[in-house]
Amino acid sequence: MILKEYQKRALNSVSEFLQRLAEWRAKQAKVLEADPDTTFDWVSRAWEATVPARPYLPRRNGLGEPLPAFCLKIPTGGGKTLLATKIIDLANVHYRRDPHGLVLWVVPTTQIYNQTLRALKDRGHPYRQQVDLASGGRTLVLEKTSGFSPRDVADNLCILLLMLPSANRETKAQLRMFRDSGGFDRFFPAEDDVQGQQAFLKRTPNLDTFEQEGDFWGRQVKTSLGNTLRVLRPLIVLDEGHKAYSRNAKATLEGFNPCLIVELSATPPTGANVLINISGQDLNKEEMIKLDLRIRNLASTSWKDTLLASIEHRQRLEVEARRYEADTGEYIRPICLVQVERTGRDQRRTGVVHAEDVREYLLHHPDIARNQVAVKTSQKDELKEVDEVGGLMSRDCPIRFIITKQALQEGWDCAFAYVLTILTNPGSKSALTQLVGRILRQPRAKKTRVAWLDESYVFCFQRRGNELLKEVRRGFGLEGLGDLQGRVVQAADGPLEANERTVRQRERYRKATEDLVLPAFMVKDGKEWRLVHYEADILSRTRWDDVNLQGLLDLPLGDEIRRDTELRAGLGTVPLTADTAPAAGWTPAGGEPTADYAFAASHLLDVMPNPWRGYELIRRTFDALIEKYPREQVVGSYVFVLDELHKHLVGERDRLARGVFKGLLDDGTMRFVVVTRDLGFNRLPRAVQQPVDAKQVNRTDGSPYQRDLLERMVEGDLNELEHKVATYLDQQERLFFWYRNRPRHDYFVQGWKRGRIYADFLATLRPDEPDVDDAFHRVFVIETKGIHLKQAADTAYKRSVFDICSEHARKADWAEFVPAMSRVKMRFEIVDEEEWEKRLNAMFAE
Structure with missing residues (x-):
């Protein structure tokens, strides 16, 4: 998936901050070696070096250690989940320095949980493909009911999805995840290993235990999921991060002893450390959202008139969509979201608009079939059947109308949603505010150049003009699009027309x-001349055998030998020991660390599209360095070498591509004509x-x-x-x-x-x-x-x-x-x- 420019900028800033974190953490470690009583806030130092103009509010984990926590402010439709998968990779490379380990992905609602879980489990989905790239194809997607072992975490990138309410209660005794469980006993010393239990608690003192200090067996660590998270020091990805700023939520997340917290939010609260601030204008420039938002507020007192107007408008959009498909081959099926006042089986009565009233009215329309209408409520979810045919954006899906009350307010995404019809009481001020973000996402994140299909539409009735605009603009603010409030247009009571004018040449x-x-630069293709393409005509001709690695072979390596620590709990009275393991990307073979070239090659695919070529260049680089330096020194510099190799190959790729470009011009294969x-x-x-x-x-x-x-x-x-x-x-x-x-x-x-x-x-x-x-x-x-x-x-x-x-x-x-x-x-x-x-x-x- 090709990243937008604002996404590239965001990832560059995150990468810089993570590298600064690693540098200042190393400096703190050296200071502590010289004087254990001398400490400083190395996280704040890294922040100041990255974004000096923004304040940083320090946080600490459950062990009292500095906790790096930063927020990406990304409006609705900005691709925050894709960025989160990219940041996991950046954190593993630059900060954790291990492609494996545990990621705790926390979401606020069932809707977002199901969407995220489905995407991460689908090996064909871009989110899963990105985390597979980060882990070298060794990814486990887990739920809190899943069992996993120390070996799973050591050998794989484990992503554990968790609902925020599951970890945000007044008393942890009420939560299953904090109860003792036989499924995680392999992470802890045996119950009768008194010394092992004491050593374990000394290393991680905020673990939940059964007995008190003076009991016969001493304090016994609970073998719970909550304690397992505390031991594993996960990277936390916090979706809709603004919902986790209550005292209990913050204490619970910090109590998991995370190594890093990455928050994603369209509207971060005061107190969030906003590292990246993406504006609505950024999304609009990159064609990510459907604007303008056009509102038709009908004077009629009948909800049926409003619904009929939206039906007719959706039909006009479908006509335009079919023309667009005929011209481009790209399929769009405009969907209308209808918000009603009641959905419950026993709530249907005169004076309120019920979901079944709307369904009956729709089905009386001659152009609407029964399978084109679905109801989505907390009790009835007719959209589940859609997943069997590939989702709402599949050509095989017939749905044109979705009736709901509140079930689509958060975490629901479908770029085919163009029309929002509000049939609730005109005195209700929350309907537009909460649902407007559901219709803003642009199909395929690119404009169609058809004015009808590049805007979004709202139909309502009997609303006061000023109040109506305030509601919608407040909704923009809640979606992180406050800077685009001027793109809200209120139409008179009449058919909506495209809100653009044609400006011609003088x-x-x-x-x-x-x-x-x-x-333009054109390439001779048989008897014809065609436009030059970078991948097909330049990159494909690049001779990777001519890459000059000399600059890397002279690379100075530091003396520090990095080792990861792996805990091993003994049986009986055998004390807990700490084993050392090679740094990330290296595996023991014959008693000596050996480079995992396949993993390294996966991180060069954006530069080196052929993984076999990348594998060979990595092998040559590391073999040459091992001849020059002690093997352990090269092991300790693995991430540094990989970063330098990536930078070097970018320069070499462009140097060789320039030679290809010049050669094509010189021999007449390409001309500027x-x-x-x-x-x-x-x-x-x-x-x-x-x-x-x-x-x-x-x-x-x-x-x-x-x-x-x-x-x-x-x-x-x-x-x-x-x-x-x-x-x-x-x-x-x-x-x-x-x-x-x-x-x-x-x-x-x-x-x-x-x-x-x-x-x-x-x-x-x-x-x-x-x-x-x-x-x-x-x-x-x-x-x-x-x-x-x-x-x-x-x-x-x-x-x-x-x-x-x-x-x-x-x-x-x-x-x-x-x-x-x-x-x-x-x-x-x-x-x-x-x-x-x-x-x-x-x-x-x-």
Whole structure:
């Protein structure tokens, strides 16, 4: 699964924090060796080194030790579960330094529990695939009723799902997980092993016991699941983390002696250590959510009129969805969620809207079949049958309407849910607030470019306008989308129409742009030329045998030999002992530690797509290091070497890919050319869609743009630097027109790295000769870079690609493919913030 940009940024920040944690923990250990009485809060130090501007509220586990705990603020629909699986891998590599061990995954509701459990048990699901990648294919998904042994935890990544209410009660005596159980006795000393029991309690003093200190047998440790968790020091993933800030919940989770707590929440409370703050705008830019949210508030007093209006609107959406499928092959079946007032068998009466009243009304509609309607309540769950046909998003699922009261308020996800129909009492203020998040997720996390299918819809009746908007906006806030409250639009009492306007090219530019075709790198494929693809044409030709590992072979290794500790409880009066085991990724063989190359190769798949090649490179690296350093020293530096190898291979991959790219150009297999056929990005758009209510943007002096290709530009299209550049372009007399190139929509250049390069502006220049027929003779492709990005590696890469584009554009004869481009010259330029105006002046003067 390809990560969104905000997800990549989040994981980079988490990785940095985890590495800082490991560094400061090691520093604390060295201080304690020198002076056992000298301590400092190493977790806070790591936080300050990562996010110095944010305060950190220290926490401690049940042993009184510093407890690293951080929160990811991720709005609804932002992919928090996927990020959690990625963070497990990062924590194991950088902080725990062991691909195995126990992860305690805590969720607040049955709905979320079932969804998470189903996904993690499905080996074809991206969540399970990610944790399998982290564990080298050795993953066990457990429930609190599952039995597991010390060997299971030592050899596998064990993920134990737990409901928060199961561990959040006033008295632990009421909880089964804290009761003595025969299923976990292998984690503890034998009952008659008095010395072993005492040593065990000394190591973990907050274990639950039976007897008191002065009893004949002394304190006996309970062999419960709760005690097992305390001994194993799990990594805790806390879903909907804001629900675990009561005194009891915090005390219980901290009492499990976790090594790390990772919280996921759309609305973290005061006191949460927010490491990552993802905004609604981030999701909207990456096409993760359906916006605008459009509300139709009917004046009718009859709930049936409201339901009928939503039925008709859903039908219109299905018509659009079928057209979209015919064009793209991608299936969407719009679903309408209907909230009622009563669902119970004995609650049906006059004056309230019952689930069965709604079902009967729906089934009287000539276009609605019985199997298209399902009721979801705490007592009746007709959606269970859907799982047998592959879930709500399967083509085999017929459901179009889901009737509920409260069962879908939390933890329920279906991107096909487009319409929310509220049939509850107009005086109820909670319905919209609690359910609005269920219809915001965008199918396949990408816009369809069909306005009807890129928005979400609410139908209700007899609501006060101001109160209605407050409810929905409060709902946005509860979903972590507070910064998108302006994307809520209330419609008049009438049919809903798409809330976008079509903005076209200015009339004076339309004829000229018909002949403007933008160049692209094309590859010869038989007799045809096609667009170059990174994986198929660049990465596939990369010669991994040419990877230079010399820089790694000279890698200096530290003297510290890291060992994990494995506890072993003796029988009878044999005292408890501590055995040492090799570091993560290494297994004993013939009495000596040996590298697990397969596990290491799994962590290089994002760089090295061929695991067999990765395996060979890892073997060469570690074998060479073992010849240079003592085996145990290489063992102790396993994670460090793996990290350095990953960084080195990224550089080598890009170096070799650049050679492939150059070779294809040199031998003519690839050319930078213009082609007559529409590639979807090589021509300027005749029109674009813009939100109706978006505010128009003018030049920095307040006057409207005159040379912009389009008739209108709106807020959000330009940052501060781009606004200055756009104003400058608009003021140039020789300029014919300029265009703000839209990322992920318009013109791009594919270089030798995976990501496409979307420039910021395209500008056309009039010819000097007054009587020339051509409206423009020069085209500039301009990318702007802020001061902080001038020296960045990404900027240097883009500059190199643009230099190649300009070089080949100078030599190209566009007339070979597009005669109308015969006299057009093109130039590609990176413009830095500190000298942007000087640079543009020089370009236009040449």
